[in-house]
Structures are given as C-alpha cells and as structure tokens.
Amino acid sequence: MLVRKILLHPWAVWSLRLIMAGVLLYAGVKKIWMPLEFARLIKEYHLLPDQILNLVAVVLPWAEVVCGLCFISGLWLMGAAVLLSGMNTVFAFAIAYRAWLIMSETGVNFLDLRFDCGCGFGVVYIPTKILENLLLAGVGLIILFSRWKDRPVESVK
Amino acid sequence: MIGLTPFNKMKIFKEIIAIISISFIGGLGFNAFSPRGIDVLGNPWSKNAGVESTYQAENGNQLENEDPIIFVDFNRTCRFIDNKEGIILDARSPEDYAEGHIPGAHLLFFYNMNESYSKHEVLLNSVSSILIYCGNIDCDDSEFLANELFNLGHVPILVYKGGLEDWQSRKGCIEKGGEEDECW
Numbered sequence: 001m002l003v004r005k006i007l008l009h010p011w012a013v014w015s016l017r018l019i020m021a022g023v024l025l026y027a028g029v030k031k032i033w034m035p036l037e038f039a040r041l042i043k044e045y046h047l048l049p050d051q052i053l054n055l056v057a058v059v060l061p062w063a064e065v066v067c068g069l070c071f072i073s074g075l076w077l078m079g080a081a082v083l084l085s086g087m088n089t090v091f092a093f094a095i096a097y098r099a100w101l102i103m104s105e106t107g108v109n110f111l112d113l114r115f116d117c118g119c120g121f122g123v124v125y126i127p128t129k130i131l132e133n134l135l136l137a138g139v140g141l142i143i144l145f146s147r148w149k150d151r152p153v154e155s156v157k
Numbered sequence: 158m159i160g161l162t163p164f165n166k167m168k169i170f171k172e173i174i175a176i177i178s179i180s181f182i183g184g185l186g187f188n189a190f191s192p193r194g195i196d197v198l199g200n201p202w203s204k205n206a207g208v209e210s211t212y213q214a215e216n217g218n219q220l221e222n223e224d225p226i227i228f229v230d231f232n233r234t235c236r237f238i239d240n241k242e243g244i245i246l247d248a249r250s251p252e253d254y255a256e257g258h259i260p261g262a263h264l265l266f267f268y269n270m271n272e273s274y275s276k277h278e279v280l281l282n283s284v285s286s287i288l289i290y291c292g293n294i295d296c297d298d299s300e301f302l303a304n305e306l307f308n309l310g311h312v313p314i315l316v317y318k319g320g321l322e323d324w325q326s327r328k329g330c331i332e333k334g335g336e337e338d339e340c341w
Contacts, residue, residue: 032184033193034193035191035193035194040297040300041297044297054195054196054197055197055198058184058187059180059184059185061184062180062183062184062187063176063177063180065180066176066180067176076172077172078169078172079168079171079172079176082169082172082173083176083177105250106266106268107250107252108268113268115267116301116304122308123270123305
C-alpha cells in the first residue's frame with residue numbers, strides 16, 4: 001500500500017524521529033526545570049494519590065527526555081516508541097477526563113476549552129491537544145513498526 | 158506481515174525497563190541537587206503545607222523562587238485591600254462569583270479568558286498590582302490566571318492561595334449582589 005510505503009520510508013521515519021525528539025526534549029527539559037509547577041498541574045487531574053504526585057513530577061519529564069535521546073540516537077528505539085505511544089494515549093485520556101470535569105463544573109463548551117494541561121506548552125486549546133496526543137501515539141507506532149520490519153527473519157516463527 | 162515475536166517482546170520489555178530505570182535515577186538524582194528540587198516522598202499537598210512550604214506566604218515575600226507570582230495569605234490580602242494597592246480578581250465561575258465574593262473583586266473567569274480579559278484590559282493596564290483568588294487551597298485557577306496575566310505583561314501579581322474558603326473561615330467580608338455582609 002502506498003501510504004504504508006511512504007510512512008515507513010527511512011527518510012519519513014527519520015523525520016518523525018527527529019520531530020518527536022524535539023518535542024519530547026523541549027517539553028521534558030522545561031518540566032525538569034519546574035518540578036513544583038508540573039506537580040501542581042498533575043494534581044489538577046485528580047487521577048493520582050497526593051503521595052506519589054511529586055515522584056511522578058520528578059521522573060516523568062526524565063522519561064520524556066530519555067525517549068527523546070533514544071529517538072535521536074536509535075538506541076532502545078522500540079522501547080522508546082512503545083513508551084511514547086503508551087504515555088500519549090494515557091495523556092489524551094487524562095486530558096479528556098479533566099476537560100469533562102471542568103465542563104461539568106463550569107458549563108464551558110468543549111470547543112471553547114483552554115487550559116494548561118501540563119504538557120510543557122502552557123495554556124493550549126484542548127480539542128486539538130487531545131488529537132495531537134493521539135497523533136503522537138500513532139507516530140510512536142509508526143516508529144515501532146519501522147523497526148519491526150528491520151527484525152531478522154529468523155526471529156519470526 | 159511480521160508479528161510481535163517473543164524476541165521482540167523481550168527486547169521491547171528490556172528497553173522499557175532500561176528507559177524507566179534511567180528516568181528514575183536521573184530524576185531523583187537531579188532533584189536531590191537542584192535548587193528547585195521538591196520533596197519526593199512527602200505529601201506537600203496537605204492543607205497545612207502545599208505551596209506554603211515552598212513560598213514564604215506569611216509575609217508575601219518569595220523565597221528562592223524566581224517566579225514573579227507571589228503567594229500571599231489572609232493578612233497580606235487584607236493589607237492589599239485596606240491600602241487599595243490594586244485590583245482584586247476572582248478567577249471562579251460567574252455562578253460562584255454571584256453567590257458571593259471578596260468585596261470589590263472583579264470577575265475574570267479563567268476558562269473564558271478571551272472574553273473576560275477584554276472586559277478588564279483597560280482597568281488591568283491602569284493598576285499597579287493585581288491580587289487573584291479562587292475557591293480554596295486546592296483550586297489552581299488563580300495560579301493559571303496569574304500565569305496568563307503575567308504572560309500578557311501584568312506584574313506584580315499576588316495569588317491569595319487560601320481563596321474564598323480561607324477568607325470566609327477568617328470572617329472576611331463577603332459581597333453578594335452589591336451588598337456586603339458577614340464582616341469581621
């Protein structure tokens with residue numbers, strides 16, 4: 001299929017890896033530098049117990065940075081791609097949940113909703129942010145699949 | 158079509174473990190030595206700690222933090238009002254605002270920022286400082302609004318973190334429908 005060929009073309013995969021690395025490194029470093037702010041933002045989701053909020057706020061940005069470095073270097077690429085897809089899917093659902101909480105509390109329309117989701121880019125428009133996260137999860141799967149293709153045939157039973 | 162083989166599964170699993178391990182080591186190590194490090198094992202979000210453990214809320218001065226947004230307590234808020242230092246903004250919803258607010262506070266609903274801001278833009282540009290509050294210590298809308306206003310060039314900004322709940326518990330005046338009641 002043509003789309004599959006284009007998406008899995010080495011240059012396309014390289015471009016996606018570099019874009020992903022840029023996004024992850026920017027967002028990760030920003031959060032590493034402001035752990036308290038990030039912890040506050042995570043708290044707003046009401047999804048994690050208070051006792052582990054700070055630990056998550058300290059470790060999660062590093063996971064982003066390490067994944068970003070993996071995308072650049074090619075080291076542990078499949079693991080980074082799975083983590084990226086998993087994290088972005090969870091983030092998308094978490095943002096949707098928080099959006100639902102805000103909508104039910106304030107009556108604001110979903111299409112007018114803007115808040116700081118803690119993604120490292122300040123206050124953002126939520127409908128596009130959710131789509132963006134799902135898209136990033138998809139990019140992770142493309143990178144993963146591009147590596148699957150490279151696996152030696154003898155490993156396939 | 159190439160499937161997910163046991164070889165791939167194990168490799169991916171090992172890579173994920175490696176990435177998570179490095180993230181833990183890097184995160185905890187950096188946090189231990191960073192001047193902005195936070196208490197990882199404690200519960201800084203309890204009512205008596207929270208931002209007050211990081212910011213010197215008692216007198217409104219900031220500690221080591223370079224954040225231009227200053228967290229203040231009830232007494233500092235009273236001084237702000239008594240000395241007419243600037244404008245007070247209520248970051249809660251219009252419904253909550255209508256049920257009662259700090260006397261003189263203007264409604265600037267964070268989740269309707271564009272419309273609310275344009276209403277107050279001239280006023281905000283004419284005052285020397287801004288004090289923002291929302292519902293209670295668990296509510297972060299006042300901080301979000303403070304960040305937004307800071308990005309729009311408004312400083313200094315004070316955030317009354319205790320919010321209306323703290324204000325009422327200390328018998329602060331409440332204005333409702335243009336009339337004040339329940340004062341000190």
